[in-house]
Amino acid sequence: MCVDFLFFCVVAGLAFANGANDNFKGVATLWGGGDLSYRQAWIVANGATLLGALLAVYLGAEVAKMFSGKHIVNADVLASSGFAIAFAAGAAGTVFLATILRYPISTTHSILGSLAGAGVALSYGSVNLQPLIKSGALPLLMSPLIAASMTFVLWKTIGRYFSFAETSSLRRTLHVLSGSAVCFSRAVNDTPKIASIALLGGAAGMSHITVYVSIGVVMTFGGVLFARRIAQVMGKEITQMNAEEGLTANAVTAFLVIFASKLGLAVSTTHVSVGALFGIGAENGKAHKKKILQIILSWVLTLPTAFILAFVIAKLSAM
Template identity: 50%
Template sequence: MDLLFFCAAAFLALANGANDNFKGMATLWGSGTLSYGKALFLANVMTFIGAALALAIGGALLETFSGKGVVPPDTLQNPHFALAFALGAGLCVFIATVTRFPISTTHALLGALAGAGFFFNGTDVQFSVLLDKGLIPLAISPLLAVLLTWGLWRSRHHLRHIPIKWLTESAFLSRKTDKAGDLAHILSGSAVCLARGINDTPKIASIFLLGGVMFGEHTILLFCGIGLLMVVGSVLFSHKVAHRISHEITSMSHKEGLTGNLVTAGLVLAASVFGLGVSTTHVSVGALFGIGLMNHHAHKDKIIGILLAWILTLPSAFALAYGSALIITGL
């Protein structure tokens, strides 16, 4: 059972990398600033660095996604519960990846936690805790991303006159060369990938720790191992999701992409520090929605499809975790 659980948790990390790693680079590939290969390489490097830093910066998320307060302590110690939890979330994210939908691993984790918890405890699951810890931030964060991206872009004319050199010469770049603009855009995308690594690694680490994978004072090895699995998943499976978020939501310039990345990095890093269960997917794709709103190039049919996938993520993960628990307990 221990080996089976370890494989299920590793599968979750791999699926997370496949669906999520490229999201910080979507505006770079979509605007033509970087090729897919270069963007993927940079995304993976920065995600791995974020995973290594997550133990120091994103530790509050370990508690948020540990299941404590959601299901009784004896259930948390049940290896069948941990296995169903990991399988439900991993299968949900992987199925979304192969069907080209950018979904939230955070959403999948909450749905799987509820599904596995409901199987083993019925109505004793504290759904109100799930609502406070994750569902409310998940619902608010994409709206914030849309509004902040739109508002930051609309205010760019005023910001040009603020006497701050890095802001006027790097953020909106109207007076400098395209090369400087590309550099700022690349740095902003790198910041998003770094923030994603910091935000998602503790969530997956909490699954490993829940299943009894103990590293003691060497927990950094667990975090780096998760980062490596994310990179492998990204290399093997990320291309289809990457194409959808980069080219099928909206067209964009590098200035518009930079604006979206600044919003995404800021929101995700803030959530990591305060232990809020926001989704990098919801924030980054929400920023892309904001870009489409401001430049009037949004592909509405694609956006509607993604929104439907977001709505279905939680019940799908719930059902997959519940079904996994049925199979596991029947073995």
């Protein structure tokens, strides 16, 4: 009972940290570009996140399969409570730390690092990392580059057409819709990842739907209470932007995240959305380079941090 309760708290902590770090990312350009106030963007972000999380049980099956640990760690290790707790705790600790330090990092990257760390600690020599590299690491590495390039090119070619005064109402509507789509698809993409960890530990006999709903509610609360720290970085500190540039970045983010979800690829909404902002900064020459370099460094450190945390916790649980 104590182990089940501990596991439940750790998974809830991961969902909460995910909401605090990730919920606002889809609407950062709405606030940064001036189309919505912070409170308006906050409502859109958390509402779309909750809806996406609730529907993820039907829409996120492909993503959930990759994060179940099957075909990566042997069945005996997967069945152990020590592995499940270390897996969840490594990811949760990494995302919590990043949120406190105001770095928008990838929960997906944290989960992958934690999965590898806990697996290596408890079954060294029998961990198959190839699926993680193929379906996880490569998309994570490529997505910010693709997002930055697409945003740069899109703005240079057609983005400026949104600057005409007569299209401002249409532009604002499209911007809100694209931001909602990013938050919704982000929740559809992330909720199954956390749910797969919860179900790995048995989730105290809860049904799949109950697990998904619980994670969605906790994730939303994380964003409701602590979104402001990451919102300030995403909306104001990476680059200056106008509303038209913000729409262009969000349109690219929405397209890439939804496309990746359909293919079951472990693309990070963080890497895509921040990559799109990098593209805007490169185009308008207003990027805050020091902040961008700090964020990139935090991305580099995410996977090893999660790996080490999970590895240490798994080793301690095995003592």
